[in-house]
Amino acid sequence: MIGKTASSAIASLAVVGMVSETAAGGRAVECYEQVNRPAVYETVYENVLVSPAGQQVESVPAIYGTRERVVQIAPARVSYEIVPAITRTIYRTVKVDDGGYS
Template sequence: MSDYLSIRRGAIATVLAVSMASPAFAGGKTLACYQQVHQPAVYKTVHQQVVVRPGGVVHETIPARYGTITEQVLIEPERVIARTIPAVTRTVHQKVLVRAKSVGWEWRHVHGVKTLCKVVHPAKYATQAQTVVVQSARTVHERIPARYGHRTRTVVVEPARTIARQVPPVIKTVARTVEVRPASAGWVQVSGKKRCN
């Protein structure tokens, strides 16, 4: 049906073009009248979703976490040392016999006359200082306990790792105007012979 209308419109347009171009046909009897009509294009707004950014997998590196710990460390081990204790002495004073009691003979002058006399020589004593050992020297073994200290050091609490994260696509709705029907022009017959006069 549309093909028929198109052919008919084409024929009418040809006839009208020839009639208007040829002065010989002017002033003849009117059989039918046609008017040219224009139909504007028809548009509508459609909404469409478009991908602004595609989705995918993102690999993210998480750095390692560190911490500090305090631990006891040996500074100096236990040991045994030998220590010499000197002797303890003191000075004592004692009376000693220097010369024993004795009887002897000696010359004396008695009334101006030299006389041999028997005499007694008493014992002779003297005070003598002497150092005595109160406690002998000795060697003792002394145990020195170990010495400890504290040391702080950095340790890895959680090592670095890489994780894969799914990133969804970013979709946006955009509006655009589309042509529903294009603009057209054609000829329509005017009804009634009076309209042609």
């Protein structure tokens, strides 16, 4: 008998619980009403590693060929040279005075 009484009490509590939800608009009543807030988006700038640092070795073969060209061996320049004067002694007879009597 106690088992039947307990089960009927539990059933009646369940019915009362359903009735109270229906009376409250079909949902459970709480102290605070739930508010649906939209998500907040913000632009964030950050440095992202796209690929790790490394070394890349590229081998470029030499190009061989023959060509004719003008190559400057030495730059243009101006040089100065001191050349001494050339002198010589020449002997000749020169009339210094007409002569005459004094």
